[in-house]
Amino acid sequence: MPQEQETIAVPQKSMYSSVISFVWKAFLLGFSLVVLYLVSVEYNFLYLFGASPSLDRLENPRTDQASELYTSDGQLIGKYFEENRSPVPFRKMSPKLINALVATEDVRFYEHSGIDPAAIVSAVYGSLQGDARGASTITQQLAKNLYKTRTDNSQGLLGHIPVADIIISKTKEWLTAIKLEQRYTKDEILAMYLNTVDFGSNSFGIKVASKTFFHTSPDSLKTEQAAVLVGLLKAPTYYSPRYNPKNSTRRRNTVLAQMAKYKYITQAEADSLQKLPLELNYKVESHYEGPATYFRGAVAEYLNEWCKQNGYDLYRDGLKIYTTIDSRMQKYAEEAMEKQMRTLQRRFDNHWKGRNPWVDEDNNEIPGFIEETIKRTAYYHRLKEKYGNDTAAINRELNTPHEMKVFTWDNDSLEKRVVMSPLDSLAYYKHFLHGxxxxxxxxxxxxxxxxxxxxxxxxxxxxxxxxxxxxxxxxxxxxxxxxxxxxxxxxxxxxxxxxxxxxxxxxxxxxxxxxxxxxxxxxxxxxxxxxxxxxxxxxxxxxxxxxxxxxxxxxxxxxxxxxxxxxxxxxxxxxxxxxxxxxxxxxxxxxxxxxxxxxxxITRIEDRNGNLLHQxxxxxxxxxxxxxxxxxxxxxxxxxxxxxxxxxxxxxxxxxxxxxxxxxxxxxxxxxxxxxxxxxxxxxxxxxxxxxxxxxxxxxxxxxxxxxxxxxxxxxxxxxxxxxxxxxxxxxxxxxxxxxxxxxxxxxxxxxxxxxxxxxxxxxxxxxxxxxxxxx
The missing domain is CATH 3.40.710.10 (DD-peptidase/beta-lactamase superfamily)
Known part of the structure; x- marks a missing residue:
């Protein structure tokens, strides 16, 4: 009799185990893709993602920094800059400033390692609810400011695709923020951040901002002043205390409220400070003000050539230039010139009263002097480019009065507002004596x-x-x-x-x-x-x-x-x-x-770290x-x-x-x-x-x-x-x-x-x- 074949029953996989297996595979695949994506971004795979900051740049971050000009007696008399920035160490920053920044921009700054997951979740949830909010930590913002992660130079091929460019940029900021946290202390990160941000009014960095808005230093800022400056970081123009004081006051009070919320100040202090009026001591630093302005121009002409020959950028590299000028002697020279020229100009005006001073060898006024002189000005050449040979249009512009500021010896500010045509203003200026x-x-x-x-x-x-x-x-x-x-x-x-x-x-x-x-x-x-x-x-x-x-x-x-x-x-x-x-x-x-x-x-030139470049x-x-x-x-x-x-x-x-x-x-x-x-x-x-x-x-x-x-x-x-x-x-x-x-x-x-x-x-x-x- 044939033997009966024994059948062995193979147990079927349960639905539960299949799901688990799928989830694990999906997780591993997703994890692998994320890792592959992060590695590709980090190393700019096939030039698709753009370059990330190198290790050298991370360990030696360089920001554009104004070059500074010093007198022989150690006085700072001028700067050369595209972005007016002068770094200051953390120890010279007021704790009130640090507290205002952390309370407003990144309350968990001392807890996270560059990325704040709670802030990201909160931002995603807010977006779904129609309440968009930022999730960037201070370290991420520093990464963006310091290494320009969103500029054309850091974009790869995928960086030109909408949405993809934002994702890639955010990824670079996250990766860079983590690496910054690994290499620097929290205090160093705060100092670098405050030294790089734009506060508006041509002030980059907290040192210049403190001087521009309050004529003080970062270590002397009051709580309400620190709140104003931190408030500017959200939108320097919209919250400018100079041009939009109502917006600035409102934003200042928000910062003070955040400081009270997180116990950096008491609620009573916040209430009291919020009632204070906005008080400024505002003055934008420019190339046209301060002592030895003509001297600084002459030095710049020489330095530009020196920098070209030696591989430096006068307006970005933060050089320290020590000159032969003595600030006290310069002050006395300027005072002597001003006193004599005021006197001499009055004498000259009285001498020519009722007449124009441009005369020929026979003491007769030169006809058409102003009309011919203005043809040699840059303003006239711009009109020629605009109107071509349309002399009627050019003459109309030359004879149309405008409100303008002009130089005058009549007051201490040396300026006054007048209404003059371009021809009249040229004639006005030709009456001045020079020295x-x-x-x-x-x-x-x-x-x-x-x-x-x-x-x-x-x-x-x-x-x-x-x-x-x-x-x-x-x-x-x-x-x-x-x-x-x-x-x-x-x-x-x-x-x-x-x-x-x-x-x-x-x-x-x-x-x-x-x-x-x-x-x-x-x-x-x-x-x-x-x-x-x-x-x-x-x-x-x-x-x-x-x-x-x-x-x-x-x-x-x-x-x-x-x-x-x-x-x-x-x-x-x-x-x-x-x-x-x-x-x-x-x-x-x-x-x-x-x-x-x-x-x-010039006696010597140093780099931004004080190393001697040339004696x-x-x-x-x-x-x-x-x-x-x-x-x-x-x-x-x-x-x-x-x-x-x-x-x-x-x-x-x-x-x-x-x-x-x-x-x-x-x-x-x-x-x-x-x-x-x-x-x-x-x-x-x-x-x-x-x-x-x-x-x-x-x-x-x-x-x-x-x-x-x-x-x-x-x-x-x-x-x-x-x-x-x-x-x-x-x-x-x-x-x-x-x-x-x-x-x-x-x-x-x-x-x-x-x-x-x-x-x-x-x-x-x-x-x-x-x-x-x-x-x-």
Whole structure:
């Protein structure tokens, strides 16, 4: 019989076990996909997700940071920035500020590790209920701000797909936040966050924000002030206390309520603080304010080139630049310039009352001066781009009045609101006189003060280095130094009488007959020292002829004049344009015993961490023998000591104690367009220029327009202030004695003539001094 086959029953899987198996597989698959996604985002798989911050960037985070400019006495005088940011350590932040931030932005900050799951769940639930709210922790916000996780540079191929870009960016923020928490303490994260956020009003970081809105520091913030600043983080413009005070007050009170809710302050404190009015001390830091604005511009020009050559960014890298400027001396120089220019402008306005000051050589107003001048402005070129050849439209714009702010000497703010057309405003500004001044230590080359104009905000043209004007008689010392260095002595004599010099220029025969500024001639021999001190033109011209005008040009260049100089008989009377900057450097050769020292305005540059990047040292060159330099110092004293010396207006100032000696030289161009004074003490050399923006704008008489009346007072006022400040260490006293044997006679006796010859041809010119054909 066949055996019966035994059947074995296989138990069927239960429904429960199948579900469990499916769930596990789904979980593992989902987990694997999440891990794969996170790894792909982290390492930018196939360039789909964009780059994440590298380990180096995480451990060495870099934010744009303003470069800072310091004076030689340690004062911060300016910044160079695109985002005005100056970091401050956590220990210098008020606990009230930290409490306000945590209570408002991330109450579980000290509990989570970069991501707050409870906040995420709450945000998702809120969104489903139609109540959208943020879930980002402070660390996530720092990751977004610090590493720009949502910019085009961090986007991959998938980052350009809507919705996907947000998910990827959020993922990067989460991953970066976790890594930040692993590498930094909570205090360090808070400090980095507060140093990077934008508070509006061009203030980035808590240090600048505290100063901008309350003129205080982060460690001195009051609770209500901290609440205002934390409130700004939600929307800097909408909650601006300056422009939207109601919104700001409401947001401040919300922050105070959060602080009470989480026990950082009591409810009673919150209630009391919420009733306070919004009090600001608001001032936005700008490039146009503060001391040494023109100097900062000149330094920036140099630094931009230095940074380009050395791989730095002046406006982002947080460099620390230490300059030669002394903040106190700079303050005194600016005060002296402002005081004199206020006085001079009133005098100038009264002088031209009822008339426009732009005139030709015959003292007639230049027709169409303003209309032609405006065609050279950037504003006119913009109108040309807008309207093309439609002159009617352009003229309509030029003659349409607008409300505007303009510069004025009438009040302490130096501004006023007016209604003017562009043409009227240009004419208004052309009435102003301008000035430039520089002071330098002749031994080190350190520039100690630099005033490039009367107001940088409204007149950005720098009259120290950028402007070049005729120096008039301040150029005469280059004639005398050339003569003394070639055998002459201060006591040698030349007759003070009319002279005609015949010469050839480019094959053409010419003649030149200079006159003295006062049209008087003694007809007697005059020492070189008295001739320079009294600024006698004909003696200078005769001496120039003797030594050769090419020689004068050579010596001027040797002493540091870099501008082109025309080799003509009148070279000694200053017809070629030069700058205050190079004139001060050239004169500094005399007190420095014949060494030319290149002017220097930076001593060192450091990186944001204080590491030295470059140390600057003086550059000197021996250009005169020591005896000649000493004799020129003696010659320069002639302006004070010789009868009729042109520097004697300095007796009005409190400068004459302890045998103090000052050498100097005035200069005025023939139509009084330019007034100069070069002053030399035992410690410093100072150059001052005063004049109109255009050469056709000037005083009409020498009594008002000569350098002793316009530029010299700036020097006098400045030196008065300098000597009164004992902390500066500048003392009055005589020039140093010679350090070498002096082989030439220089202590000569001045013999005054018994009669003076007045040129009869000068009678008409004395009535109208504007027609003088000489340079004082």
């Amino acid at each position: 430039g001044m520089m002071t330098m230590d002749p031994f080190t080359g350190h520039i100690k003060a630099w005033v490039g104009g009367i107001n940088f905000k409204y007149f950005k043209y720098d009259h120290v280095k950028q402007a070049h004007r005729q120096p008039g008689s301040t150029f005469k010392p280059f004639v005398y130094v050339a003569a003394i260095d070639n055998g002459y002595s201060p006591c040698d004599k030349i007759v003070d009488q009319r002279i005609t010099i015949n010469y050839e220029e480019k094959g053409e025969k010419k003649s030149w007959s200079p006159t003295n500024a006062d049209w008087e001639y003694t007809g007697a021999p005059m020492t070189l020292r008295r001739a320079m001190g009294k600024s006698v033109n004909v003696v200078t011209a005769r001496l120039t002829e003797k030594i050769g005008w090419e020689t004068v040009v050579k010596y001027a260049h040797r002493l540091g004049i870099t501008s082109p100089l025309e080799s003509v008989p009148s070279i000694g009377l200053g017809p070629s344009d030069v700058s205050v900057y190079e004139m001060v450097a050239a004169y500094s050769t005399f007190p420095n015993r014949g060494f030319y020292t290149k002017p220097m305005f 600057f040292v003086p550059k000197q060159k021996k250009v005169l023998n020591t005896e000649t330099a000493f004799l020129m110092m003696h010659m320069l004293k002639g302006g004070m000591e010789e009868p009729g010396g042109t520097s004697q207006a300095l007796w009005e100032y409190d400068l004459w104690k302890n045998g103090n000696q000052i050498g100097g030289k005035t200069g005025t161009t023939s139509n009084h367009s330019d007034g100069w004074y070069m002053g030399v003490t035992k410690d410093l050399v100072t150059g001052v220029w005063v004049g109109g923006e255009d050469r056709s704008i000037h005083f009409r008489t020498s009594q008002l327009g000569e350098g002793s009346k316009t530029a010299l007072p700036v020097f006098g006022l400045f030196m008065e202030k300098l000597y009164k400040d004992k902390d500066l260490g500048y003392t009055m006293g005589p020039f140093p004695k010679p350090t070498v044997e002096i082989t030439k006679e220089y202590n000569c006796t001045t013999v005054l003539p018994k009669k003076v010859v007045v040129d009869s041809t000068a009678i008409d010119s004395l009535v109208n001094l504007l027609n003088m054909d000489t340079l004082l």
